[in-house]
Amino acid sequence: MMTNLFSVFDPTTAFNLSLNWLSTMLGLMIIPMSFWLIPSRHYILWNKMLMYMHMEFKMLIGMKNINKGMSFMFISLFSMIMFNNFLGLFPYIFTSTSHLTMTLTLALPLWISFMLFGWINNMNHMFIHLVPQGTPTVLMPFMVCIETISNMIRPGTLAVRLAANMIAGHLLLTLLGNTGMSLNYILLSFLIIIQILLLMLESAVAIIQSYVFAVLSTLYSSEVN
Template structure:
């Protein structure tokens, strides 16, 4: 069991500095200089999904939020790169730890709550009672909505970390069992591993998209 979860242990250190967490900064090396260069195929490959995300986030925010979508797109890009880099051998998956995911979700949620309750207090109160709720159920609905609002950063963090842990654990289990199988079964195991790797690559992108979209929805309720 200790060996199974060792892939999530940031134990490599030098002078009490956890070197495995430096894997989070690998994404900075992947940011090209196309912001200052002429358009090419590489820049267009990135700009096309960014434009799609920008239009979608603008619709979800339902207001002219200039610059807000750039923050959400950067959040999506950061999570996606960290998830994808974790699929490479010997690279630490930082998004599989609540330390990382909660550090992303909690400040965003707190900023939304502070802005909403200080600037749009009446609107925040109206969100606690859905439209058409009977008067007898209003106290219960306020309690339920308050609890669901409080656990939002936890659900965001746990969803991302749990999906990363689950996929990596399955691949690790199959990799450990493949050491003792026959050569005839090795080809089947390789096909299964390739299919799982493709699934994890898709999950890495989808989880970054889900995290960014849910954050956008939480921000739209504050407006």
């Protein structure tokens, strides 16, 4: 039972093909079409959303680094994760963001680049971050250990948070969907309503988790400057 349940997250079981990771690139096929046409409602809505995200990340990063184009990197990260989360809600489309292979590939290089930049260019600033302001002298060695561990597990928490939220919602939808064949018409109608509500919840989770991933990455980058 457990093998069949988790097989929906196996990229090699569906249709005996290993091409499911191509779903990561489906968003690239959707976005550029709007740029070849006269500005439409879709393009205007997308542009407004990007400008809102730019203003949001600009406040988190700081005005001195916004001219370097850092906000566009996080906007692209947010867009990519959001598209993959939404595409995973469609039947027979592989959810790449439910795998640690994908989420760690996004989180680990970002964290390593932030740490290298911070320790090479702002070493004193990085040492200051290890001891919070107002810490008693007796507790300083313990705070350094705690801050070091919390800093080292950041890429893991980013990756696991995104993957776990995607897996949890899909597992719940799969579990409820498998019980539909053994229900009568009245219970089946309730099940369909619950599935629709869960799909709406998962749509919100798809946006929230991509936003959380991008915002936390932005906050981690602002700490090394």
